Amino acid sequence: MKRSELSLIALRRILRATELYGRELARAAGLTAVQIRVLQIVAETGQSTPKTIATRMGVSQATMTTLIDRLVAKGLVDRRRSEADRRQMNIAITPEGRAAIDRAPDPLHDRYVTAFEKLPDYEQAMLVAALERVAALLDAGHLDAAPVLDLGDIRKTLPEE
Amino acid sequence: MKRSELSLIALRRILRATELYGRELARAAGLTAVQIRVLQIVAETGQSTPKTIATRMGVSQATMTTLIDRLVAKGLVDRRRSEADRRQMNIAITPEGRAAIDRAPDPLHDRYVTAFEKLPDYEQAMLVAALERVAALLDAGHLDAAPVLDLGDIRKTLPEE
DNA sequence: ATTGAAATTTCGTATGGCTAACTATATTCC
DNA sequence: GGAATATAGTTAGCCATACGAAATTTCAAT
Numbered sequence: 001m002k003r004s005e006l007s008l009i010a011l012r013r014i015l016r017a018t019e020l021y022g023r024e025l026a027r028a029a030g031l032t033a034v035q036i037r038v039l040q041i042v043a044e045t046g047q048s049t050p051k052t053i054a055t056r057m058g059v060s061q062a063t064m065t066t067l068i069d070r071l072v073a074k075g076l077v078d079r080r081r082s083e084a085d086r087r088q089m090n091i092a093i094t095p096e097g098r099a100a101i102d103r104a105p106d107p108l109h110d111r112y113v114t115a116f117e118k119l120p121d122y123e124q125a126m127l128v129a130a131l132e133r134v135a136a137l138l139d140a141g142h143l144d145a146a147p148v149l150d151l152g153d154i155r156k157t158l159p160e161e
Numbered sequence: 162m163k164r165s166e167l168s169l170i171a172l173r174r175i176l177r178a179t180e181l182y183g184r185e186l187a188r189a190a191g192l193t194a195v196q197i198r199v200l201q202i203v204a205e206t207g208q209s210t211p212k213t214i215a216t217r218m219g220v221s222q223a224t225m226t227t228l229i230d231r232l233v234a235k236g237l238v239d240r241r242r243s244e245a246d247r248r249q250m251n252i253a254i255t256p257e258g259r260a261a262i263d264r265a266p267d268p269l270h271d272r273y274v275t276a277f278e279k280l281p282d283y284e285q286a287m288l289v290a291a292l293e294r295v296a297a298l299l300d301a302g303h304l305d306a307a308p309v310l311d312l313g314d315i316r317k318t319l320p321e322e
Numbered sequence: 323a324t325t326g327a328a329a330t331t332t333c334g335t336a337t338g339g340c341t342a343a344c345t346a347t348a349t350t351c352c
Numbered sequence: 353g354g355a356a357t358a359t360a361g362t363t364a365g366c367c368a369t370a371c372g373a374a375a376t377t378t379c380a381a382t
Contacts, residue, residue: 003285004277010292017299087360115298124164130291131171138178
């Protein structure tokens with residue numbers, strides 16, 4: 001079997017594991033994976049506008065409105081109209097929201113990080129390099145579709161330069 | 162920054178790229194990503210029961226019923242009652258279903274594979290080893306690996322604004 | 323023959339996603 | 353200054369996906 005195929009199979013295992021585990025955690029936390037993700041973004045940035053969060057997550061503004069609606073209904077975030085530009089809303093996390101996040105850690109984080117940090121140093125370095133390489137290969141097809149660009153660490157280099 | 166964090170960031174880039182790609186693919190093919198995945202599983206195994214497919218995709222039987230309903234309505238698969246055990250249904254792909262799979266364009270996949278195969282041999286080997294390692298870390302505790310590309314509802318995230 | 327387990331479907335409901343249309347505010351430019 | 357345009361957000365309506373609970377049919381074991 002070609003190595004490209006082997007790599008695709010491994011990728012699929014990664015995607016599946018992530019998805020399934022994400023659902024487990026979501027159930028446990030009483031929140032959906034998407035809701036947790038929104039909460040995390042808000043928590044991490046302190047305050048965000050719906051537009052920003054939507055762009056970052058790759059969904060439409062309208063979808064973000066309904067997601068925020070639910071989080072507001074649960075009391076996990078609140079909306080405040082911006083003073084600077086009154087067209088904008090600022091979404092901020094509430095203490096309850098923070099508590100919810102602490103209760104529901106990053107789906108990838110728990111199981112994976114612990115195992116990862118037990119690996120010998122050289123292997124950790126290899127994994128990081130490999131994952132970044134693969135991410136670059138996958139990102140390369142998407143320059144148009146991904147409105148969110150992050151800066152320093154993207155290597156969009158394709159082989160053979 | 163810890164290497165575990167770096168690896169998480171890269172993983173999220175991979176997940177996000179895959180998900181965005183899945184939506185593109187779905188639009189282009191006139192099928193949703195999940196529908197394509199069901200089709201692929203059926204095609205690959207020749208025949209499957211709803212239970213088998215549901216387990217393999219990590220969704221409930223009830224959900225699988227509605228997915229199959231849609232595919233049947235489109236004429237891409239058909240249901241046949243099993244002779245061996247008449248409680249079961251066998252789901253089989255139709256010629257139209259096969260055509261739909263073949264028609265489904267695969268831009269990112271192509272790009273990824275093409276780019277991958279241009280890498281020097283030692284790097285290909287490293288990537289496969291690394292991906293399999295990561296998959297194992299994430300899989301731990303889970304049962305079976307899915308040989309079908311998971312285009313479902315995957316959480317996405319990017320490290321920076 | 324009865325009882326219990328298994329495979330599937332049906333039903334009701336929630337979530338997540340989209341587009342299009344609308345309101346309100348900002349900006350631009352004559 | 354005011355009309356035209358652009359931007360941020362919400363509302364409304366649609367569809368796909370996901371679940372649990374209950375119903376149905378069939379098989380298996382007592």
